[in-house]
Amino acid sequence: MVQLKSIGKVDESMNRVIAFEISSQDAASHSKFYADVFGWELGEPNWGYYPAKTGPSEENGIDGGIAHGPEHFPVGVRLQIEVMSIDESISKVIANGGKVIQDVMDFGDFKLAYIIDPMGVHFGLIEHVK
Numbered sequence: 180m181v182q183l184k185s186i187g188k189v190d191e192s193m194n195r196v197i198a199f200e201i202s203s204q205d206a207a208s209h210s211k212f213y214a215d216v217f218g219w220e221l222g223e224p225n226w227g228y229y230p231a232k233t234g235p236s237e238e239n240g241i242d243g244g245i246a247h248g249p250e251h252f253p254v255g256v257r258l259q260i261e262v263m264s265i266d267e268s269i270s271k272v273i274a275n276g277g278k279v280i281q282d283v284m285d286f287g288d289f290k291l292a293y294i295i296d297p298m299g300v301h302f303g304l305i306e307h308v309k
Contacts, residue, residue: 194268198241198259200228200303202248210245251280252293257301265290265306272296272304 203209210229213219222230227247234240248254262268265283272279272294280301281293290306 194260194262196241196258197261197305198303199243200257200259201243201245202252202255202257203245204248204253206245206247213245249281252301255301257293257303259291259303259305261305261307263306265292265304268304268306269294 201209201213206224206227206229210221210224210231213231214221217233220232222232222244228244229246230242230244232242243259269279269283269292276297278295279292280295283290283292285308288308290308292304293301294304295301
């Protein structure tokens, strides 16, 4: 997985987009496309996920990666939003008409879940474990 770094103290009233994920049915070829076209630096794949560094960390922008798309999202782009509490955020998603399409997965230093908003837009929630 891409090393998702916290951007610092998160204001509890705001949750920030910290990464993107491109889903593809051929993540290896798709990753090469973005590296060749945009000069992105690709990391070693992990679980079919190719981390992508899109520029120097001191410049505006976000990093992300290209992954083999799961059945529920085979092709497309999802944003990853950092939250203070993934469980609280999931409760708010559900209370406001959204749905969980991938339950919380624990990767050790962060937790990740995938959500669909009421209009059908997919996104990820990330909680960094301290």
